[in-house]
Amino acid sequence: MRIAIDAMGGDHAPKEIVLGVMKAAAQYKDVEFILFGDEIKINEYLADKTRIRVVHTDEKIESDDEPVRAVKRKKKASMVLAAQAVKDGEADACISAGNTGALMATGLFVIGRIKGIDRPALAPTLPTVTGKGFVMLDLGANSEAKPEHLLQFGLMGSVYAEKVRKIERPRVALLNIGTEETKGNDLTKRTFELMKNQNVYNFVGNVEARDIMMDVADVIVTDGFTGNMVLKSIEGTAGAFFSLMKMSLLNGFKNKIAASFLKKDLMELKAKMDYSEYGGACLFGVQAPVIKAHGSSNASAIFSTVRQAREMVQKQVVETIKTEVASGHLQAEKEKAEREGGTKSE
Numbered sequence: 143m144r145i146a147i148d149a150m151g152g153d154h155a156p157k158e159i160v161l162g163v164m165k166a167a168a169q170y171k172d173v174e175f176i177l178f179g180d181e182i183k184i185n186e187y188l189a190d191k192t193r194i195r196v197v198h199t200d201e202k203i204e205s206d207d208e209p210v211r212a213v214k215r216k217k218k219a220s221m222v223l224a225a226q227a228v229k230d231g232e233a234d235a236c237i238s239a240g241n242t243g244a245l246m247a248t249g250l251f252v253i254g255r256i257k258g259i260d261r262p263a264l265a266p267t268l269p270t271v272t273g274k275g276f277v278m279l280d281l282g283a284n285s286e287a288k289p290e291h292l293l294q295f296g297l298m299g300s301v302y303a304e305k306v307r308k309i310e311r312p313r314v315a316l317l318n319i320g321t322e323e324t325k326g327n328d329l330t331k332r333t334f335e336l337m338k339n340q341n342v343y344n345f346v347g348n349v350e351a352r353d354i355m356m357d358v359a360d361v362i363v364t365d366g367f368t369g370n371m372v373l374k375s376i377e378g379t380a381g382a383f384f385s386l387m388k389m390s391l392l393n394g395f396k397n398k399i400a401a402s403f404l405k406k407d408l409m410e411l412k413a414k415m416d417y418s419e420y421g422g423a424c425l426f427g428v429q430a431p432v433i434k435a436h437g438s439s440n441a442s443a444i445f446s447t448v449r450q451a452r453e454m455v456q457k458q459v460v461e462t463i464k465t466e467v468a469s470g471h472l473q474a475e476k477e478k479a480e481r482e483g484g485t486k487s488e
Contacts (some may be wrong), residue, residue, distance in 0.1 A: 143172055145451050146224035146233035149179035150202040151240020159239065160187040162444025167193050176233055178220040194477045199223055209243030213251055221245060223253040225285055228430045235431035235451040237422065239439045246283050249425045249432040258467035263429035265299060268376065270357045277303050279426065280366040281373050287365040289332040293340065293472055298426040298463055299361035300343035305457035309433045313346050315359035317368065318348035342472060421450030430460055
């Protein structure tokens with residue numbers, strides 16, 4: 143198995159990227175790695191080149207680059223070359239901690255979309271109070287979506303949860319403002335009807351945002367605009383909570399004593415809330431595994447993302463999605479939705 147890595151993407155590249163890859167190479171003897179980036183900078187940290195090859199390029203996509211324009215203009219960027227290696231059959235998957243929009247554009251324009259999947263979806267695994275976690279999609283690939291797109295998101299998330307997260311018959315839920323079938327806007331009401339009538343995956347109904355971390359579902363589906371706001375809200379709330387707790391525990395002698403006893407437990411709690419430990423966000427809907435690692439990923443997070451990519455290739459997640467889509471199980475409901483949408487607009 144070969145995994146292409148954008149070694150220049152992310153806040154701590156290339157150091158943490160290289161350290162994470164070396165750790166993964168030592169753990170997974172069945173994987174070879176191709177690092178794309180500045181060879182001189184990469185070699186500063188590459189102490190062991192076992193099953194690791196470096197492809198030099200001076201060009202990279204910056205965090206503030208306009209995604210589509212950057213992908214089209216920077217043909218030799220490390221991220222684009224990593225995706226091209228997958229397209230050319232030189233690698234089975236690619237990973238980047240760089241510009242999220244650019245990676246999505248690269249996945250679509252370079253690797254290509256799966257036939258029958260209308261829209262790609264960005265899907266990280268988020269934490270739950272039980273430690274089990276859940277897959278949520280879309281979290282930013284599409285600001286707008288139609289019911290048939292969300293129907294397909296449910297399929298892709300379900301396949302991933304079953305194959306990689308090893309959950310038998312994963313529960314798929316629709317994010318909504320209430321659990322009742324009649325709640326929500328036109329998008330969620332029509333999506334509910336589609337999901338309720340399909341028999342490809344295990345749809346368990348609506349779920350409210352306040353409950354998503356309570357292990358109510360294994361896959362939660364929404365549009366990218368809503369999903370991205372939910373993700374940012376979780377990140378912000380967790381950050382604010384730990385900042386307030388730190389201020390409180392350091393305020394006064396007694397609290398500092400208590401903090402010294404609680405430090406280990408608090409660090410474990412913080413790690414439990416860090417979704418980067420589950421790996422990166424998968425870009426579902428493209429022809430091969432493409433994974434977006436968190437921009438601030440350290441070596442441990444990169445290692446987790448490599449493990450995730452390896453399992454996606456081993457478990458043939460993309461191939462399973464292609465097979466399910468080609469089988470036409472969702473096609474009838476999709477065509478029905480398109481007819482009803484056309485009639486309504488008329």
